[in-house]
Amino acid sequence: MKKIALFLLTMMICGITSAQFAGGMFGQRQEPLPEGYKPASTNTFLAQYPAVNAQTRQAIFKVVAPHADNVALDLAGKKYSMTKDEKGVWTCTSDPQVVGFHYYAILIDSVPVMDRNTNSYFGSNWQSSGIEIPEGPEGDYYRFNKDIPHGHVRSLYYWSEINGMERHCNVYVPAEYESNPDKKYPVMYLLHGWGEDENGWSNQGHMANIMDGLIHAGKAVPMIVVMDCGDIKTNSDVRKASTNDVTQIYIKDLMPFIERTFRTKNDRQNRAMAGLSRGGFQTTMTVFANLDKFAWMGTFSGFFSRPGDNITEAFNGVFKDPAAFDKQMNLLFISTGTEERTPKEAVDALKAHGIKNIVYHESQGTAHEWLTWRRALNEFAPLLFK
Template identity: 70%
Template sequence: MKKICFMLIAVMAYGMLSAQFAGIQNNEEQPLPAGFKPASTNTFLSQYPAINGDTRQATFRVVAPYAQNVTLQLSGKHPMTKDDKGVWWYTTDPLVVGFHYYAILIDSVPVMDRGSQAYFGSNWESAGIEVPEGREGDYYRFNKDIPHGEIRSLYHWSEINGLERHINVYVPAEYEKNPKKKYPVLYLVHGWGEDENGWSVQGHLANIMDGLIAGGKAVPMIIVMPSGDIKTNSDVRKASGDITDILIKDLIPYIDKTFRTYTDRDHRAMAGLSRGCAQTWNAVLNNMDKFAWMGGFSGSGRFGPNPFNPKAPVTTVETAYNGAFKDAEAFNKKMKLLFISIGTAEGQGAKQTYETLKDHGIKNLVYHESQGTAHEWLTWRRALNDFAPRLFR
């Protein structure tokens, strides 16, 4: 009997401690600071990270009672402070609005914050936090009062890659209501370290396009979001092939066979951000029989020495991309739009490219700047919001 009583007491004590620890983990032990609310990027019911929309400050908390050091990695490294319950805290200075990846370093080991949803960035499942804009950010938020398109998750076979490849495809709200109507297509590529889900998740592409189309600002279009990487699996262990070849020989034929598309160059565009911008320039300028519209966000073409390959020939505006720009008049007749966008905190490289092309006589050029933003998703949302309405007009 004594043994049973002891076991019951032990179980009850363990349950109380477990409940108390669970309460700490689930952020239940105290209310949020005044003016703060859970970030929109949090997991279900997670109160932290918490955002103050007025001050643009964020408060982070980590339950790690046995850790010696905990550091927030968000635009630099910030040591967190431990309280008497084993909970670590840090409140930031005012942050730049938009989406930011972050990590938690527990005794120097980077881990994901379990309070955040997972976002694939920098080649791993990373935590992320959205610092909200005011009403100027409504264009990428869900609008319950307008028709909504769909993001379709599909796989296609790539002979070049030797396996199935995942893509996301946006179709406008009217697609199923007009069974005989054909649509132009935009191929939209992510940047290095991210994947084909970036534009639909971090970029809020569907919300942006739904709003533009509903407002009559953009032509209804299909948008294909592929991976910019050569994939591998247990059978295909070594990456091989070329992204441009996969696009031209595998993906475009699949899209034209699967969806109701116009198949001529005048109804096909391509754009990308960062590394995806470089992939866009290579693909479009070497296949101008396939595309009549192109855009680059946070990047542009390169003329001069190649910083990534010092042994490569130095190019000029006339020799780069197999001489695509050499005859400016011929280029102008083929390319209906060359859109170059950059965040003002990213430097002047893109503007220099724009000026070089303009001075060379290239027309149908548009230079766009995102004020106050750097190499981040808010820059690219703004770029898409300006780029898409210009297409297929």
């Protein structure tokens, strides 16, 4: 009976060394990349491709598909035919891209699928591939900084009576929170856009790095940031929710949960809401209907003008009396990328109408994408709660 030693099943199956299993130091595969190219930061850790050239801002994509008739890349609104080599590996090189994060898909015989070389990013209501075209040092504000304290993003579930099921949300808690057990904090509710989810601000937006940096530099006051889901989900057992208006959930289920779970300052001067795209619209719907609860708001790429109606009637007349609006709302932050439809005309109209507490921000050269929103958060958060 003593003639037995103890080994890992996988070692026996694979017959590889213990060092590999104990460590898994695979790194990137060693086939050399073309000059100037590096694996994208959005790749899974074993994947060499997609590879990005930071100077030309081009990317090379590879897909192993020996039996497919046709493989293509769908990136930034353009479809690229890929070319097959003798091993069945399809390749293409993209045009130069705008810096920042872009979703993309691979088309295998016209079926859009995820490129499994990248991490997954929830967008357009499914798990998508993404690629980061790197900025230079001007992007350091959303990168991990090992030399400063870090907040924690807490993943939690709360019960929503309105939704009829538990809901997942993420809550950023600043680094100093636990060393100040008697201190209370202001709260920013930060919403995602259509087709994305409550993980977007962390995964695509790097919000924790942005907030860590702003708070450490004294630019933003330490605050809690709540990122809820902007959709009302049902599941196979719970098909019904009692409303189709998610703003009801924010006010009646989420906010009470947050305020009994964290040490929060519970008055309108200490609550902000902001969101991107559809989340900007949800912000206006929530805040303008609950002016007793919020005194700060931001809409990133989500607040647009349409000629035709009257400014004094918009949003049930909230802008009718400019002085009254400014007294209620400390900040109406409106931002956009220069390469998307801008809300500048509406902002100018509101200013001309006499609204003073507006801040307008443009992200140069970016479209309806995450770099626009990282920049917006970096401009918005320092303005809050002071």
